[in-house]
Amino acid sequence: MKESSFGVLKNDLGISFRFAARNIISFVLGMLGVLVVAVVIMAVIAIIIFVPIVFGLIQGLGMESMVQFFTSFATTWSTPQGALMFGVLILLAVFILGPVIVAFGALFGMAREIVESEGTTAGGVLAWYRKRFFSLAGGGIILFLVVMGPVILSIIWVPGFVTGSLVGPTFALLMAALVLWVVVSAGMLSLLFPGIIDGLSALSAAKRSLRLSRRYFDRVFSTWLSFVGIISLTAILPLIGLLIMWFLVIPAMAIALSRVYLILTDNVQETETVSSESPDFRLVGGA
DSSP states (O other): OSOHHHHHHHHHHHHHHHHHHTTTTHHHHHHHHHHHHHHHHHHHHHHHHHHHHHHHHHHHHHHHHHHHHHHHHHHHHHHHHHHHHHHHHHHHHHHHHHHHHHHHHHHHHHHHHHHHHOOOHHHHHHHHHHHHHHHHHHHHHHHHHHHHHHHHHHHHHTTTTTTSSOOOHHHHHHEEEEEHHHHHHHHHHHTHHHHHTTTOHHHHHHHOOOOOOOHHHHHHHHHHHHHHHHHHHHHOOOOHHHIIIIIIIIIHHHHHHHHHHHHTTHHHHHHHSTTTTTTTTTEEEEO
């Protein structure tokens, strides 16, 4: 069944959380390992990019002139020139954070293994990290530009947004529009990483995610919005809530979205009902 209903959504959530809990040790160890690798790569990239830039500015402008340059930039960043520089810095930040984005995408590789075989290993995420690094990085860039691009442009170009002078109904409407854009656009691309894990390029995976999200809007968005709500609730809890979010809810979301992707692309068949006689919520692997 590719359409959604309350029963189907209940199955999706039940399966994803059960499998995430069963494999929580693998997820924790795998993600800690891949994050260590990601941080090391980030540090190397940052050194390669920023050390020559800073050294060159010091040599060319002198320390005092460089401080004045950045001070001037901070006070005039809302001008076209400042906005352009801000955009360049954002792109550099995306480039540096790429390894972390890839780590998140590699999580979907572990999720796929769980969906297809009900198990995974801590080393699985590192294997997917190496195997799909550039495709996952490209997918992360697409996701960032599509979802956060309008938000960043609004921050830069809407008068009074940052200074706080934009208040009242106008500010509320703008914030509501931005939140709606983030939730909907991220939902439309929620099957991006499962597509990349499936072997597609970043662009092809984005196109397939958009196509599946439009065609099976209820199935994709019922799952996506459920996890948006669950993550929002756990994020506001004390430390224990954040731990639950990172090591249980996020893996469960990756499993659920990977499972939905495989079902919608006819790569697995799902049981339409879950009975007490099938506690493992088994999926039958397809081609």
